[in-house]
Amino acid sequence: MSKIIGMRAGQLAKAADVNVETLRYYERRGLLPEPPRQASGYRIYPESSIDRLKFIKGAQALGFTLEEILDLLNMRLDTDANRTDVRKRAREKVNHIQEKIRALQEMEHALNQLISQCHGDGSAADCPILEAIPSFGTKDIDNEV
Amino acid sequence: MSKIIGMRAGQLAKAADVNVETLRYYERRGLLPEPPRQASGYRIYPESSIDRLKFIKGAQALGFTLEEILDLLNMRLDTDANRTDVRKRAREKVNHIQEKIRALQEMEHALNQLISQCHGDGSAADCPILEAIPSFGTKDIDNEV
């Protein structure tokens, strides 16, 4: 008797540090493909689901919406699109990501300014942050991927 | 007769590309300081409000919550905290930002992989993305600032 390899909802949820309900939610949203079922109806997830969930969580923390993440994940599956299209869309996403990186670097720089300007151990009343970064936020960073 | 310099809600909203209602919402949340009022009760915003709003919008697009942004903005105003504390908190935020940058760079790398692997002009069926980034998402990036 060969046992089907894979994990159940609870195990996956624990491994990826998400709520079990979130798995169903992502399945509905198309972020997590419908896994095979046991005779009982129980879902059996492959190990790779853990990485997929971590990818989703990571991308979210970077300001991508589930919609955008879906788009990222499905890029390779869009068989209607030809490779020229995929490359074009990928390049757009790269640009968008570079914008985000640039903005984060400005923020990092501003905080480092704050750290160096805010020396000694007195009151913090005069330590600036927004003032340290007049350039930040002047370029539009929207969430379009 | 000297006129009070500043802009009204509608002008600020337009300049910063946000909804007028959002201004009131941010005011309630403490993200936008309560501006002075005209005799009529109309708010008069200083020019600097535009930058503040753009900062907020930019930070949001990078995955920061309003709560976290408030924390960033108020860092310099926390007169209870001493400079040693502010520096410590700023360093934590810098680390967090560096994590985000690193993750975005991985994503960028993965997309560039996709672009180079997905050459020619045939079907996009076999162009990978998640597969191109086995390492992505293995390190936790939560939203704690």
Next chain:
DNA sequence: CTTGACTCCGTACTATACTACGAGGTTTAT
């Protein structure tokens, strides 16, 4: 001196992304 655009306020509604609930069936350890 009126008309239209703008602003005020409280409150209610919406979208996104979960998260919980409850009734019932399944699996597993004792």
Next chain:
DNA sequence: ATAAACCTCGTAGTATAGTACGGAGTCAAG
């Protein structure tokens, strides 16, 4: 074989971040 633990589903509730509404007051142009 039975109880604890787990899973199924639809549906309902929550948190965050706006966004809209509507009645009333204000301001500027004609």
